[in-house]
Amino acid sequence: MRSKFKWIFALLLAFSMQFSFAQEKTITGTITDGGLPMPMVNVVNKNTKVGVQSDFDGNYAIKAKTGDVLEFSFVGYSNVLITVAAATKVNVPMKSDAQQLGEVVVTSQGIKKEKKALGYAVTTIKAEEFAAKPSTDVVRALTGKAPGVNIQQTSGLSGSGTNIIIRGYSSITGSNQPLFVVDGIPFNADTNSDGNFLEGATNASSRFLDLDPNNIESISILKGLAATTLYGSAGSKGVVLVTTKSGNTKELNKKMEISVAQSMFMTEISDLPDFQNNYGVGNDNEYRTTFGNWGPSFATRGEGGIGMDGTVDHPYAYYGAGVFPEYLNADGTPKKVAWRPYDNVSPFFTTGTVSTTSVNIGGRAEGTNYNLGVGHTDDTGFIENNNYRRLNLNTGGSTKLGNGFTLSTVMNYVRTDKTAPLTGYGYGSGSVTPSTFATILYTPRNLDLFGLPYEDPNTHESVMYRRDITNPRWLLKNGSDEEAVRRFYGNFTAMYDINSWSNVSYRLALDNYTQSKRYYINKGGNESRDGYMRTTFNENTIFDHTFSYNFNANLDKDQSWTLDGTVGLNSRMEGYDYTYLESYNQFVYGFNEHQNYEEHLGYSDHQNQNIVGLYGSATLGFKKYLFLNVQGRNDWFSSLQKENRSLFYPSASLSFIPSDAFEFMKGSKAVNYLKMRLSYGSSAGFPPPYQTIIGLESATTQFVTPSGETVNYIAPSSRVGNLDLKPELYxxxxxxxxTKLWNNRIGIDLSLYDKTSTDLIIVRDVDPASGATDRYDNISEMSNKGIELGLSFALFRSDSDGFTWDLSGQFTSNRNRVERLGDGVERFAYAGFTNLGNFAVPGRPLGVIMGSSIMRDGNGNYVVGSDGNYLVNNELTEIGDPNADWRSTVINQISYKNVTFGFQLEYQQGGDIYSNTANALLSRGVTEDTNWDRSRTYVLPGVNVDGNINQIQIGATQYGFNNSGFFIDEQSVFDATNLRLREISLSYDVPKRILEKTPFGRMSISIIGQNLWYKAFNFPEHLNFDPEVMSLGVGNGQGFDYLTGPTAKRYGFNINLTF
Structure with missing residues (x-):
């Protein structure tokens, strides 16, 4: 009986246990990262396929049975698997996954998305690729690191401007620079130049120079219109999203971390020409006081104006006894100097220094993240009177409140001061406006520039052996281009979590800066004989308000279908105030205040425009391998008439990942990842304010009263308004x-795009009888087609000894074409001069260079005149195309244990440049390229006017000077194909075992060089010319070098410490 009872009891116990295992219960807990709650974490019961998300406090609740497996996942974090046991409360700590974090990118309006869900191209560049580099300009540090992005400096002077163009030029007259957004703040990155390129526009700094590269966490570049739709027309030329350390809202793992970066770099002129030292000043082998270097050889004695003792008259003797009596004999005859060459160029250039110090403090405390930073940069250029200083102060933080609110803020203050020499347009025979570099390089070899005075001791006027040329040493001492900027930008953001899958946020952003400039030259120079001074003050302000509703939801219980998106309202006010005062005729030399000048001319301008945008975006996902995104934005602009103010631009994109969709591809070692994407985007470019109406402006002096007083008046602008002016459409x-191939050892990222621009605005002539000269009109069309290819190769991996070898490459090619300009418009000059500049011509790429050329016969032969020189065709002819055929970059990195060696090579194929540097050096005969036998005669290839082969002999001066680019524009155009070593570096990370007993958590030392070597294959060998210059300044003009400043090379070291 007792035995039977035991069996019954055992049976009942087993049944009850089986029932308890099968019974469903509610599992609850809190999900955290570093002790902080994590909202919106996906929690899925893998047995029932039912999923939930954690709330804003990190809490979750899900039904499960004992033995079920729960999976916890969040983008950028390692998945966590937990088997349900008896406990009903399960707290889950999660850890970030570095590999997954690399797949999360920042998109429009700061929205973070998985990269695989994007149907358009986004390039993300990490801090280590641009921080602590020799360049103090963060954009220049990005050169060659993003396909489809063309970055070019205006010159190598410290503080000079930088041009950045994404996927080609989309507009002819409008700006083609991308929008910069810093921590959600629309950031004014304009290059405010007071004068045109004749007056040194290349000196103007691009305002993204205010950013401290060492305070930047990452940069994302949105290139296509589908990627930038949510920014409206402001993002139509691409968007550069900058996330700083102060604006980074990710939760930190330490209570406090202090990082210090100190760098010291040297800066030098990139290279100098190889000068010939066999011939001196003169013409036709005769010593003359010209500026050409076609005189006798330095071995000449007793002929060509050279004495038997190898001397010539002192070049300053002609100033007379009243100025330089020391150069005259007692009888008033000139003293003699040796007929020999001097090094009269290299002493102009020095070795500058670039010192940068950055300190950053970040941490967390009780749900609050904070960051404080300070940076100081002192950048002295490679020539006297060139310096750039910057002070950056920044702070930011975020905190999670217990009521579902998250508050964050970022504040930045920047102070920059810059001085630069005057760098006006130089054309090979001096300059129109003061230009330091206009005469330095082609100074005759026999002129001892640094052994002779540069100013009249009595009047302080410039002196040189030619009175009509300003001594460049005098110009360095008596002219300056100065700039001071004071800037504040920041934001405040409040976000409220409605539930675990949606929230609302409001962001207020402000960017305000004032810019003061002073440009002056004392009296006594040839280009501004009586002195000149100009001061300007401008204030730029952007107020930006954004309200958005954001959601991320699962549409079914097994989370196969997901839907995330945002709906927002954006309002932006842009204000611009500008005052200008220029003064002429200096009274007292050396005193540069406006009251020390006789005549004055003032000007002021005020502009305001308001933009309101309503936008929305939604992404439908299926099983994490198929994503459809639709976006749209409607902008209302105040700068146009009412009927043209509103415009809607939609976009759509599709992302499909076959490697996740098909079973046969899962786990493949050959194809680890494959994604295909397709997108369509649209946007617009709105014209600047006040172009739809006739404005009023100050006219020149028109009347003189009987008492002799001048009377000014206000007159209508010469440009008539266009009431029907519309935005450009893109x-x-x-x-x-x-794709990733062969165990992720090979990576390929390919983009093909076709972009059209219609209703483009150009300036069109109007009937003079109307009282105006021209107006803006929507009459042109243009297209860009291109390919962007990114490659990566993990050539070698060894976990045993820590040896790795990585190679990456980029290829970019863009084909631009002006489709039409408008009825009756054959060509349109938009940059440079009307007889030598960049033109828009139907059927040709934008910016073709047009100017004078050598006359040709019907068979294309050069035509030579009766004097043996080429005949000039002064009708405008296309003489060059500044657009490169393609560009490529190779980045190599080899690491062994704690040592890393890397370099970056860049190659440009094609792209022409009109070079006055080449023209001046070659036509003046000062480089080794012209060191040929000048005693013989030469015959130019070509035919005579009658069609016979030319046989007319000419001398060396005619051959080298008369037929140069000095007289024929075509002769100054060169193919700018070049290869350069953009960067080379060697770094050492101090092992942690060495740092264990120190306060430092990390220490690294790097040696870096930038632009240390280059080769322009199609330029004359001994010019050593670097074609990476833009003498027309930042903007749409390209392919011109007007002696406005050479490029620079930089090298040095930096130390990074963390504790």
Missing amino acids: KELEFGLE
Whole structure:
């Protein structure tokens, strides 16, 4: 009986245990990262396929049975698997996954998305690729690191401007610079030049120079229109999203971390020409006081104006006894100097220094993140009177409140001061406006520039052996281009979590800066004989308000279908105030205040425009391998008439990942990842304010009263308003492919795009009888087609000894074409001069260079005149195309244990440049390229006017000077194909075992060089010319070098410490 009872009891116990295992219960807990709660974490019961998300406090609740497996996942974090046991409360700590974090990118309006869900191209560049580099300009540090992004400096002077163009030029007269957004703040990155390129526009700094590269966490570049739709027309030329350390809202793992970066770099002129030292000043082998270097050889004695003792008259003797009596004999005859060459160029250039110090303090405390930073840069250029100083102060933080609110803020203050020499347009025979570099390089070899005075001791006027040329040493001492900027930008953001899958946020952003400039030259120079001074003050302000509703939801219980998106309202006010005062005729030399000048001319301007945008975006996902995104934005602009103010631009994109969709591809070692994407985007470019009406402006002096007083008056502008002016329209179709092959050792990222621009605005002439000269009109069309290819190779990996070898490459090619300009418009000059500049011509790429050329016969032969020189065709002819055929970059990195060696090579194929540097050096005969036998005669290839082969002999001066680019524009155009070593570096990370007993958590030392070597294959060998200059300044003009400043090379070291 007792035995039977035991069996019954055991049976009942087993049944009850089986029932308890099968019974469903509610599992609850808190999900954290570093002790802080994590909202919106996906929690899925893998047995029932039911999923939930954690709330804003990190809490979750899900039904499960004992033995079920719960999976916790969040983008950028390692998945966590937990088997349900008896406990009903399960707290889950999660850890970030570095590999997954690399797949999360920042997109429009600061929205973070998985990269695989994007149907358009985004390039993300990490801090280590641009921080602590020799360049103090963060954009220049990005050169060659993003396909489809063309970055070019105006010159190598410290503080000079930088041009950045994404996927070609989309507008003819409008800006083609991208929008910069810093921590959600629309950031004014304009290059405010007071004068045109004749007056040194290349000196103007681009305002993204205010950013401290050492305070930047990452940069994302949105290139296509589908990627930038949510920013409206402001993002139509691409968007550069900058996330700083102060604006980074990710939760930190330490209570406090202090990082210090100190760098010291040297800066030098990139190279100098190889000068010939066999011939001196003169013409036709005769010593003359010209500025050409076609005189006798330095071995000449007793002929060509050279004495038997190898001397010539002192070049300053002609100033007379009243100025330089020391150069005259007692009888008033000139003293003699040796007929020999001097090094009269290299002493102008020095070795400058670039010192940068950055300190950053970050941490967390009780749900609050904070960051404080300070940076100081002192950048002295490679020539006297060139310096750039910057002070950056920044702070930011975020905190989670217990009521579902998250508050964050970022504040930045920047102070910059810059001085630069005057760098006006130089054309090979001096300059129109003061230009330091206009005469330095082609100074005759026999002129001892640094052994002779540069100013009249009595009047302080410039002196040189030619009175009509300003001594460049005098110009360095008596002229300056100065700039001071004071800037504040920041934001405040409040976000409220409605539930675990949606929130609302409001962001207020402000960017305000004032810019003061002073440009002056004392009296006594040849280009501004009586002195000149100009001061300007401008204030730029952007107020930006954004309200958005954001959601991320699962549409079914197994989370196969997901939907995330945002709906927002954006309002932006842009204000611009400008005052200008220029003064002429200096009274007292050396005193540069406006009251020390006789005549004055003032000007002021005030502009305001308001933009309101309503936008929305939604992404539908299926099983994490298929994503459809639709976006749209409607902008209302105050700068146009009412009927043209509103414009809607939609976009759509599709992302498909076959490697996740098909079972046969999962786990493949050959194809680890494959993604295909397709997108369509649209946007617009709105014209600047006040172009739809006739404005009023100050006219020149028109009347003189009987008492002799001048009377000014206000007159209508010469440009008539266009009431029907509309925004430019842009559309783009993009296809892309991304893949990882052979155990992720090979990566490919390919993009193909086709972008069209219609209703483009150009300036069109109007009937003079109307009282005006021209107006803006929507009459042109243009297209861009291109390919962007990114490659990566993990050539070698060894976990045993820590040896790695990585190679990456980029290829970019863009084909631009002006489709039409408008009825009756054959060409349109938009940059440079009307007889030598960049033109828009139907059927040709934007910016072709047009100027004078050598006359040709019907068979294309050069035509030579009766004097043996080429005949000039002064009708405008296309003489060059500044657009490169393609560009490529190779980045190599080899690491062994704690040592890393890397370099970056860049190659440009094609792209012409009109070079006055080459023209001046060659036509003046000062480089080794012209060191040929000048005693013989030469015959130019070509035919005579009668069609016979030319046989007319000419001398060396005619051959080298008369037929140069000095007289024929075509002769100054060169193919700018070049290869350069953009960067080379060697770094050492101190092992942690060495740092264990120190306060430092990390220490690294790097040696870096930038632009240390280059080769322009199609320029004369001994010019050593670097074509990476833009003498027309930042903007749409390209392919011109007007002696406005050479490039620079930089090298040095930096130390990074963390504790």
